[in-house]
Amino acid sequence: MSDVTSQALTVFMAFFAIMNPIANTAIFVGLTAGQTRSVQVNVALRALITCLLIITVFALAGKTIFHLFGITLPALRVTGGILLFVIGYQMLQGSPSSLHSAPDGPLDINIAYSPIAVPILAGPGTIATAMSFSAAGDWLNISITVATFSLLCLITFFCFVFGQRVIGMIGTAGLAIITRLMGLIIAVIGTQMVMQGLGSSELWTNVVQ
Numbered sequence: 001m002s003d004v005t006s007q008a009l010t011v012f013m014a015f016f017a018i019m020n021p022i023a024n025t026a027i028f029v030g031l032t033a034g035q036t037r038s039v040q041v042n043v044a045l046r047a048l049i050t051c052l053l054i055i056t057v058f059a060l061a062g063k064t065i066f067h068l069f070g071i072t073l074p075a076l077r078v079t080g081g082i083l084l085f086v087i088g089y090q091m092l093q094g095s096p097s098s099l100h101s102a103p104d105g106p107l108d109i110n111i112a113y114s115p116i117a118v119p120i121l122a123g124p125g126t127i128a129t130a131m132s133f134s135a136a137g138d139w140l141n142i143s144i145t146v147a148t149f150s151l152l153c154l155i156t157f158f159c160f161v162f163g164q165r166v167i168g169m170i171g172t173a174g175l176a177i178i179t180r181l182m183g184l185i186i187a188v189i190g191t192q193m194v195m196q197g198l199g200s201s202e203l204w205t206n207v208v209q
Contacts, residue, residue, distance in 0.1 A: 008147070040161065
């Protein structure tokens, strides 16, 4: 397996775990219950386009944001890793992460932007993951990050559109198992990001200074 393929697979799995399309499909179905088919498709399309635009901006401008706020890549990896670990730990307990939970109250088509696009899909963990993978600033890393996330958005769109069938086939027990599996993967990826951040000499140099 080539380095590019291996990196693309790693990025895809990280995004897949943090976005958890299957579990989020249940949230989407719940939020759009009672809506017509066309409205559900419209909401799903708006939400995923918005989510993709947000992640693309952070992937492209990640290096600029770093310089603007004096953020280092190791620091982002540690912070992002902690966020991912917290999300993963909460999912392992069988409860949705508070960073991805939807607010209560009446909802209309604007739920496509909030809470579905932000923070359910493009939450802090997703943004931190995108910036971490593309922070090197070269076009290869940025292209891989955006391309893999675009593929995941496409998969998520079909999960949302056919959400009723997906949930019906998986069932409550299957959804609980998938949520816990994704939680474990997220927690491991978060731990790895923290280890990479702490292992960087750049981080310790900044701490000493």
